[in-house]
Amino acid sequence: MHDVSAVFHSLDDPTRRSLLDALRRHDGQTLTELVEHGELSRFGVMKHLGVLEEAGLVTTLRVGRFKHHYLNPAPLLEAVDRWIEPLVHQPATRAILAMKKNLEGNTMPKPEERAPDFVLETYIRTSPERLWEALIDGQLTRQYYMAGAQFRGDVRVGGEYAYRTDKGDEITGVFLDVQPHRRLEMTFQPHWRDIGASRNRYEIDPFGEVVRLRILHFDFPEPMPEVRAGWARIAAGVKTLLETGRPLELPEPEED
Numbered sequence: 001m002h003d004v005s006a007v008f009h010s011l012d013d014p015t016r017r018s019l020l021d022a023l024r025r026h027d028g029q030t031l032t033e034l035v036e037h038g039e040l041s042r043f044g045v046m047k048h049l050g051v052l053e054e055a056g057l058v059t060t061l062r063v064g065r066f067k068h069h070y071l072n073p074a075p076l077l078e079a080v081d082r083w084i085e086p087l088v089h090q091p092a093t094r095a096i097l098a099m100k101k102n103l104e105g106n107t108m109p110k111p112e113e114r115a116p117d118f119v120l121e122t123y124i125r126t127s128p129e130r131l132w133e134a135l136i137d138g139q140l141t142r143q144y145y146m147a148g149a150q151f152r153g154d155v156r157v158g159g160e161y162a163y164r165t166d167k168g169d170e171i172t173g174v175f176l177d178v179q180p181h182r183r184l185e186m187t188f189q190p191h192w193r194d195i196g197a198s199r200n201r202y203e204i205d206p207f208g209e210v211v212r213l214r215i216l217h218f219d220f221p222e223p224m225p226e227v228r229a230g231w232a233r234i235a236a237g238v239k240t241l242l243e244t245g246r247p248l249e250l251p252e253p254e255e256d
Helices: 004-011 014-025 031-035 042-055 074-084 091-097 128-136 225-244
Strands: 058-063 066-071 118-124 150-153 160-165 168-179 183-190 198-207 210-218
Touching (some): 014 031, 014 042, 031 066, 074 225, 118 225, 128 198, 128 210
Antiparallel strands (some): 160 168
């Protein structure tokens, strides 16, 4: 659980809110890019980013010699779920708030590592083994995944998978990297829009009594706000399921 007092303290500053707005408009910016948005010095921006990182509102990923910064919605969603969700149930309100390795046989080239388009991280009071099971057990995914989709797949490098509902496949793809209890990476082909494939990765890291789940999404073929919102709901859902044993009750987003 993120420190709620640190979250509100970090938001109680217009400069830090401006930095979050800049990341909301264009995620994954470097320090140099963020300095260009305001009048603060490089040191001043670094100081404010440190406060946001401490609160969990910003997460970072180093690619080569560059450090990229990402808006992390998980702490805000936790605060909403704690105080606002019991009072507000309108779908519109929730909507507002809300390959790396070669395949076996070397039949597919390894993609060049690049900065992801989206990063989200949350901390869950569970074990790496239980979290891994929650990611690949269809009976569990249907309790937190979008539209109650059930995972089905051959969990090995080169194996295929699908998230399936009563209406058919929602997402399909191929596993690119499988490291049980540590990392799972796959191609991501949505079936609700006629666009190309991208790829996503789950990273699992133990931190004492909790586990950090980091979700990264690469190579968006075009802006995909519904995917960004979906990942936030999925992260909140799997966290609630593993910590309480009950699904998180959220209204489905309104369709356009």
